[in-house]
Amino acid sequence: MFESFFNQYGFLMVYMVLQATLALSLYLPLTAGQLSLASPGFFALGGYIAAVMSTTVWATNGMFPIPYLLLEMLLGGLASGLLAVVVGVPALRLRGIYLALATIAFVEILRVVSLNLTITGGAVGIFGIPQPFNSSLEYMWVALPLLIACVIFTARLEKSRIGRAFVAIREDELAADAMGVNPTYHKVLAFVIGAMIAGMVGAITAHFLNTWNARQGTFDASINILAFVLIGGSRMTLGPVVGGMLLTALPEILRPVGDVRLIVNGFLLTLGAVLLPQGLISPRVFKRKKVDV
């Protein structure tokens, strides 16, 4: 019974964890008030790096060694961070929805470029990516520690001087600047950390899906991740994690509904936004609980 449950939902559970981590990559810039939708671009980049490395440079016949997977995550994270600096320094001068659209433009440009390169395999993409594990569920050994590490890192960051600088910029950039917080440095920093997380998640996901192609980093993905954060709650680290897990599982939970499941899915999304304007997890919820106790 339990085994068949894990067989059926093992993939989904790991995917939920990965998507939750991806949600954090969008959440981080948002804590500094920057609405960046670039995560799928870095996610795609990390995935391509892992896919190319593991099918060419480190091609193995048997099990793919886990240290190599970790190395790919590192490479994917670093490459994404580097690209984020290049894109972020000019782009983060933009505000609000303008930044959002500039980052969507970035994702689209990256998608079209990856369709046209030979190294990325064009539209077919890269397939037969070596597997470090025997089952989907075992990916949890990498995915869960990454999520936990990112959550702890983000939570600690928020409490630090840097985190307070992020909040100061979010609340009033001019005032923060006047008080000696360097807005450009901190905005780029938040963007780069987010990008590195996305790149690492991409590297795992490429192995996890066994294939990687240009359809991984799209506008649709950008909007989905934004929904993870906003439905989950954009004011606490736990918010995007819960939102990412829940919205990833939702289409599967609704599977018994049959043909209309995506209609219901969309309806619940609207309902969630309308009924929970603070998101599922908001600081208010926690404060009220404390008063009760």
Added chain:
Amino acid sequence: MDITVFVQNFLNGLSIGTVYAIFALGYTIVFSILGIINFSHGAIFTLGAYFTYFLIGGLNNGSGILANAGLPFGLPFVLAILVGSLMAGFCGVLIERLAFKPLRTRGADPLLALVSSLGVALVIVNLVQYLIGAEILSFPSNVFGEFVNQNPSINFNFVDPSRPIPIRTVQIIIFAVSLVILVLLAYLINRTKFGKALRAVAENPITASLLGVSVDRYIFLTFLLSGFLGGLAGTLVGTSFSISGPYFGVTYGLKGLAVIVLGGLGDIPGAVLGGLVIGLAEAFVPGDFSAYKEAVAFALLFIILLVRPQGLLGRRLIQKV
């Protein structure tokens, strides 16, 4: 570049650019009033085309649960496109009431409007798929009358009489209709009381309400107009290329975003300019680089935003101190 090819690309660009403009205007007027982006605008575009298709008496050749269904009557095309677009407009109003108004009354984060309208778009697209089906629907070739049916393309001799330039008649009609709509809209917004009130609400809703403008009523009318323009653009594109299924509006939805930001968010002439710039830029992508045509709109957007963060015609953002 060869002058004939140049003229041809220019006309192509104008034709598609005006459609982008009409579609983007629907986005931009909503943004100018409420400061939100309505992600379901692409779905409205799709709906407008489906409404008109069925209003002219078209049968559903899709395999949804309404397979082979159709209306018992058929309206003349001109009437159908007006009614169909108006119906799309009322869908826009419905979306406003269900997905945006509750957020507004609560003073929620404007970003949430992105998510609630995303949900609506998901519902519309999948509902169309469920009811109508994923199949392609095509308008009959005589929808613009017998003349167009007999002369699907017209040769123009602009430069070199020995090398006439063939232009699709439908493209000329769409261009003409779009121009008329743009002129009417310019009149409506700049010359009428409605337009003045609309601009007042956009400028400052609180002041406008103090001056006796019913803000709620103008929000209603804005969504009606926005939906109408979206639906109209959908029908025009549908007649030119056929309705490719429930996801018909998705690419336009994304490109429309590029158009309004390029022109300057909430700026009406900016949306028109943005539409034309992107239409022309795409038309002038050299053949060898056709692979990158899809990225042109976004590359342009990215570069222009870096140079002029407020868009081409947008007002410089004044930072509050």
Added chain:
Amino acid sequence: MKPVTRKIAIAFGILAATTFVVAEKVATPIAIGVSVAQTSNTALLGREQVIGAQIAESFFNSRGGVNGTPFKLFFEDTGGDEAGAINAFQTQINKNNVVAIVGPTLSQQAFAADKIADRAKVPVLGPSNTAKGIPQIGDFIARVSSPVSIVAPNSVRAALKINPEIKKVAVFYAQNDAFSTSETGTFQETAKAQGLEITTVQRFQTTDSDFTSQVSAGLATKPELVIVSGLAADGGNLIKQLRLAGYKGLIIGGNGLNTANMFPVCQQYCDGVLIAQAYSPTAAGSLNAAFRTVYKNTYKKEPPQFTAQAFAAVQVIVEALRRVDKAAKVSGAELADVRVALNDAILAGTYNTPLGTISFDKEGEVNQKLFYVAQIKMNPDNKTGSFVYLK
């Protein structure tokens, strides 16, 4: 029972439940999974496949099912993405307890989901995956859809037969579609091998509708033959816009255009287009005739290739099941054993399907005997037409 002992008992119970795996048996009716894209923008193809599978379900069940035991198809939607395909496959394998799966729709999805089924030792039959490398995913993976490299070249030879004067070729393809990008490679190699000059290669997206810039650029090179690899909506619009821009020469459409869905898009301009087919509705054989009649009675048009391939995939599984069942009764047997035996049986057999006679090599690659080149003939109403088989 004391609370402590009860806790221990419960703990043991849970432990027992996790370690003691109940071996699943094959149910009656026998469960076969069909996981294709019923939603997303791939649903146009997925719908055609669902219809083909459903026709096969009632057709073969009314002819005795699996030696008297009925079978039942379980449909689990994959959507258009890789994760959706994996989730659907997991549901088929672990919840629906199917003996085999037909699907998924896209090759990219197959690379992801087929691996999962192969690990679980569940046979998969791809109804429409044409990219290279699919049968090599694993021992349990086979396909009824021929790889593009076999289907495409015939039509180039047919075009040269119609007009031997052809020298210059313009190639158009949908660069975001996996099938079209592999197909165009084959087309270009074939054209070069036939001594033709490729004057331009133009790329577009399956989501495009306006092709004026590609058409202008393509026709500026004065081609005598145009080859289009794309899907119904985009390919149809491209052909229409080519004709309206004054192109008079021959057009070859790839296998993605082998569907009546294209007719209402390009209308009278579809006329004369040569299409490379892996399925022809007019192909000989009593089974195809029966399949075609059932389809035409319900949908009032010729069955598309995707429908025929899905039908054939279900047919292959049913016929293989019959052979497994003859050796040892399938219904009630150990599910895991049946899956393995079924996989061997699928690869061993020869099947007389609407696609013609097919069999598989040891990797699971299909051997299809017949391919067709058809020319589109539109009816006067400009919305319907037919594929006329070229000898």
